[in-house]
Amino acid sequence: MINTEALRQINYIIEHDSASSTYKYVLLKSVINASQKYDHLINIENSRANIPLGLIVEQWILDYMPFVFKDILQGSSKTTVLDKPITDIYNKIFKLLNLDISTEWVYGYTQFTKAFQNPTMSLELSKEFLNLSKKMANKIVNMPMKYTGKSEYEFFTPQRYKFGSVKLANNEMYNSSFVMSDFGYFSISEQHYNIFRYLGQTLYGTSTIMAKWKQKTNSLNANQETVKDIIEKLSGDTLEVRETTSIRKILGQEKECIWSGKELKGKNYDVDHVLPFSVWFNNDLWNMLPTDRILNQQKKKAKIPTRKLIEKRADIIMNYWNDYQRAMPLLFKSQIEVALIGREIAEDKVLNTAIESLCNKSDYLIHDRGHEAFNI
Structure with missing residues (x-):
């Protein structure tokens, strides 16, 4: 190659x-x-x-x-x-x-x-x-x-x-x-x-x-x-521009961890990157999802979720993406078109195509770039 x-x-x-x-x-x-x-x-x-x-x-x-x-x-x-x-x-x-x-x-x-x-x-x-x-x-x-x-x-x-x-x-x-x-x-x-x-x-x-x-x-x-x-x-990750307050308002009261399915109560949870910022340098809405704080900080950290885990939790991920799409349609559309799918995808296939693209990027980071995998 x-x-x-x-x-x-x-x-x-x-x-x-x-x-x-x-x-x-x-x-x-x-x-x-x-x-x-x-x-x-x-x-x-x-x-x-x-x-x-x-x-x-x-x-x-x-x-x-x-x-x-x-x-x-x-x-x-x-x-x-x-x-x-x-x-x-x-x-x-x-x-x-x-x-x-x-x-x-x-x-x-x-x-x-x-x-x-x-x-x-x-x-x-x-x-x-x-x-x-x-x-x-x-x-x-x-x-x-x-x-x-x-x-x-x-x-x-x-x-x-x-x-x-x-x-x-x-x-x-x-x-x-x-x-x-x-x-x-x-x-x-x-x-x-x-x-x-x-x-x-x-x-x-x-x-x-x-x-x-x-x-x-x-x-x-x-x-x-x-x-x-x-x-x-x-050249590093020290210029991170991340705003989670507006995301927390979108998420509402009933939430579950995107990885474990654990119920998230109150404000005691993280809104963090699916693909870690230190690796992917991306603060788009699609990449910022709610997760159990202990799981996120002690186990996931800078690891890459595997294709198997993303596919297993795809319905929950897409539910959150739908929430973002309703709350911030212009921003979500622009971000997901550039970062995951392009402009030529039929509207009813956007989120499924984005999941597959996310899986492909996970495969690339784990298998081609050698980053540590995260699975539960």
């Missing part, structure tokens, strides 16, 4: 490909993330893996936000963090969110992320996030995708190169599902995709890509302590 020549090509790009900016490293980080988490959106055809460009666009918007916010250079230009049009749109969004230079960057990042993921955002914010996505897409396909490798578009092949015509439908607000479907695809070889999917953490997790990103950023900036802080937090 793993082609050694393809692995050499990736290692060459990381270690020796010229880099006047951090773009190449953030692109590789984003493609690894997409390859490992969004296989249900990726199509393999003619030995090429076709990946939604929107996955990369949204990752870039979030990853570069702290650097723009604190004016930390990411390219050879000495006047702006990214292109001026991109920086200008970020600054419009910061103003709309009442974030200014005195704001601590972690708080700013949290507020930005919440707004970015809110399907009921204001019309003005929706417009600016769309503009930012289009500018970022142009930047990605015409800079790092074009110049990664020894010749133009040798490694990445985008489906489209201009995004000015991308528009929201009437009464549609900016959301992740729209970006995944309307920004087209790019392709990489199936061999490179397999390396990113199965060895990506080795390339990205603790060493090479993140170290190169930090090294390049340090060479461009004087304030190296802030650089270190931002990159370390972006």
